[in-house]
Amino acid sequence: MTERIIRPNAGHILMPRRFVDVGMPQSRVSAKGRYQLIKRDAWGVEIERTPWFDNLILDAGLNRWGTGSIISGAAIGTGTTAPATTDAGLETLTHYTTTSGTGSGITAGGSPNYNNTRTFVYRTTLGSLNGNYSEVGVGWGSTTMFSRALILDGGGSPTTISVTSVQQLDIVYQLSVYPPLVDTGPTTITISGVDYDVTGRAAYVTSTSGAYSWAISTGPFAVTRNLVSYAFNGSIGAITAGPAGSSTGVEGTSNSAYVNNSLSQSGAQNFGLGYGNLVGGISAVIVGWGASATFQYGISPAIPKDATKTLALNYSVTWGRRP
Numbered sequence: 643m644t645e646r647i648i649r650p651n652a653g654h655i656l657m658p659r660r661f662v663d664v665g666m667p668q669s670r671v672s673a674k675g676r677y678q679l680i681k682r683d684a685w686g687v688e689i690e691r692t693p694w695f696d697n698l699i700l701d702a703g704l705n706r707w708g709t710g711s712i713i714s715g716a717a718i719g720t721g722t723t724a725p726a727t728t729d730a731g732l733e734t735l736t737h738y739t740t741t742s743g744t745g746s747g748i749t750a751g752g753s754p755n756y757n758n759t760r761t762f763v764y765r766t767t768l769g770s771l772n773g774n775y776s777e778v779g780v781g782w783g784s785t786t787m788f789s790r791a792l793i794l795d796g797g798g799s800p801t802t803i804s805v806t807s808v809q810q811l812d813i814v815y816q817l818s819v820y821p822p823l824v825d826t827g828p829t830t831i832t833i834s835g836v837d838y839d840v841t842g843r844a845a846y847v848t849s850t851s852g853a854y855s856w857a858i859s860t861g862p863f864a865v866t867r868n869l870v871s872y873a874f875n876g877s878i879g880a881i882t883a884g885p886a887g888s889s890t891g892v893e894g895t896s897n898s899a900y901v902n903n904s905l906s907q908s909g910a911q912n913f914g915l916g917y918g919n920l921v922g923g924i925s926a927v928i929v930g931w932g933a934s935a936t937f938q939y940g941i942s943p944a945i946p947k948d949a950t951k952t953l954a955l956n957y958s959v960t961w962g963r964r965p
Contacts, residue, residue: 645686651703654802656746657890659863659909661884661895669822669826669842669844669931669935669937669957669958669959669960670822670823670959670960670961670962671819671822671934671935671959671960671961671962672819672820672961672962672963672964673699673817673818673819673820673961673962673963674696674697674699674817674818674820674963674964675696675697675699675789675816675817675818676694676695676696676697676779676815676816677694677696677697677791677793677813677814677815678691678692678694678695678812678814678816679691679692679778679793679803679811679812679813679814680692680743680804680812681803681809681810681811681812682765682809682810682811682812683808683809683810684808684809684810684815686810688804689755689809691810692793692803692939693794693795694798694816695794695798696791696794696795697725697789697790697791698725698726698727698729698789698790699729699788699789699963700725700727700728700729700730700731700759700787700788700789700790700861701727701728701903702729702787702788703781703788704788704905704961704962704963705862705900705902705903705905705951706781706782706786706788706861706862707863707905707961708862708863708900708902708904708905708906708907709861709862709900710782710861710862710879711782711813711860711861711862712781712782712788712859712860712861713762713780713781713788713817714740714781714782714783714860715738715739715780715781715782715783715784716738716739716762716764716778716779716813716815716820717731717732717735717737717739717778717780717781717784717787718732718736718737718766718771718775718777718778718779718811718813718851718865719732719733719734719735719736719737719775719777719778719779719853719888720733720734720736720775721733721734721771721775721776721777721778721792722776722777722792722800723827724792724876725790725791725792725809727840729790729881730743730785730787731779731781731785731786731787731788731790732777732778732779732786732790733777733785734777734871735784735785735796736770736773736775737770738783738784738937739764739765739766739767739770739813740764741764741765741766741767742763742764742765743763743764743812743813743814744763744812745761745812745814746761746762746763747760748760748761748850748851748857748858749850750848750849750850751759751818751848751886752848752937753843754834755820755823756820756821756823756844756847756848756856756881756882757818757819757820757821758818758819758847758848758850758852758856758857759816759817759818759819759858760816760817760857760858761814761815761816762780762814762815762816762817763812763813763814763815764780764804764812764813764815765810765812765813766810766811766813767810768807768808768809768810769806769807769808771806771807771809771811772805772806772807773804773805774802774803774804774935775793775803775804775805776792776793776800776801776802777790777791777792777793778790778791778793778813780813780815780961781790785807789815789817791885800933802822802878816862817836817858818920818964819858819895819934819935820845820946820964821847821856821881822844823844823881823936825841825842825843826841826842827839827840827841827842828841828940828942829841831925833926836943837856838941838942838943838945839941839942840939840940840941841878841939841940842937842938842941843878843881843937843938843939844881844935844936844937844938845878845879845881845884845885845928845936845937845938846882846883846884846936847881847882847934847936848882848911853870853930854870854884854928854930854936855930855933855936856934856936857933857934858933858934859933859934861932861933861934862900862907863894863907863931863934863935863959864897864907864909864931864932864959865896865897865909865910865911865929865930865931865957866895866930866931866932866933868922868956870890870895870929870930870936871891871892871895871911871921871929871930872885872889872890872891872917872926872927872928873889873890873892873911873913873924873926873927873947874886874887874888874889874920874921874924874925874926874927874928875887875888875889875921875922875923875925875926876888876926877925877926877940878926878939878940879938879939884928884936884938885926885927885928885938885940885953886926887920887925887926888920888921889920890913890918890919891917892911892912892913892917892918893912893913893914893916893917895909895911895912895913896909896910896912896914897910898910904957904960904963905960905961906958906960906961907931907958907959907960908956908957908958909929909931909956909957909958910954910955910956910957911929911954911955911957912926912952912953912954913947913952913953913954913955914952915949915950915951915952916949917953919947919948919949920947920948922944923942923943923944923945923946923947924944924945924947924953925940925941925942925943925945926938926939926940926941927939927941927955929955935959937959939958
């Protein structure tokens with residue numbers, strides 16, 4: 643499939659599906675998580691702390707990332723069956739809480755992996771637990787888990803934690819997101835008989851706030867307009883930065899409906915007649931996915947966008963578990 647400029651009406655340049663699939667390798671993001679439990683007395687004083695233990699991000703959780711918020715509370719239960727990707731919730735739920743504990747926040751991972759990490763802390767209420775517990779999870783509802791894990795000891799073996807009715811439990815979950823560290827492409831696309839090489843690269847990977855960031859929003863992945871969709875007439879920058887040159891915003895953005903089990907979301911930047919008209923043409927663009935990921939793309943030679951044409955740039959991002 644090739645691209646074309648439609649004349650004499652306002653033209654439309656559309657980067658085709660193969661550009662999304664090949665030229666941007668679907669801008670892949672990978673994620674992993676882990677748990678820690680902190681037992682406290684009735685006044686909030688720490689009594690016991692478990693080692694960190696790994697989790698399994700569930701298929702339902704990965705699919706949820708394409709449609710809505712993935713984490714709004716934590717659950718604890720007495721199930722002992724090992725987590726499976728097909729689980730929807732805990733095996734035997736005892737208690738679900740949306741009450742926040744202390745210590746939530748986000749930290750930048752830095753070199754070499756640049757994996758930013760968001761910490762979620764949820765605290766059980768006094769009297770809600772009274773017994774031995776063996777499984778935990780976080781998700782967007784009591785029976786809809788993003789992640790599930792058996793409680794493990796320091797040696798990695800299943801164990802339990804005992805909590806009485808006059809004690810509280812902090813369920814701490816850390817979710818880390820890893821950007822791609824190497825470029826994608828260049829991939830050649832053709833517009834009106836002219837070949838353009840497109841190179842994809844992560845951007846602002848150390849940023850944990852603001853428009854261009856990897857702040858690990860709880861979802862969903864979506865191309866957003868405000869401050870995170872721009873075209874430039876300079877070159878793309880390092881993965882810790884973004885494109886150079888003069889810039890212009892977009893007229894609007896749009897997102898496709900998420901297809902279950904695809905673990906991929908598509909979106910578009912739309913430049914109207916008065917948008918994207920840069921001296922020298924468009925040689926770079928940047929796109930943010932709901933504060934969870936940001937990518938930049940270099941285009942050579944520059945696309946000659948002007949006030950007689952509209953421009954629609956299509957993107958996609960895919961996500962999954964990190965090995």
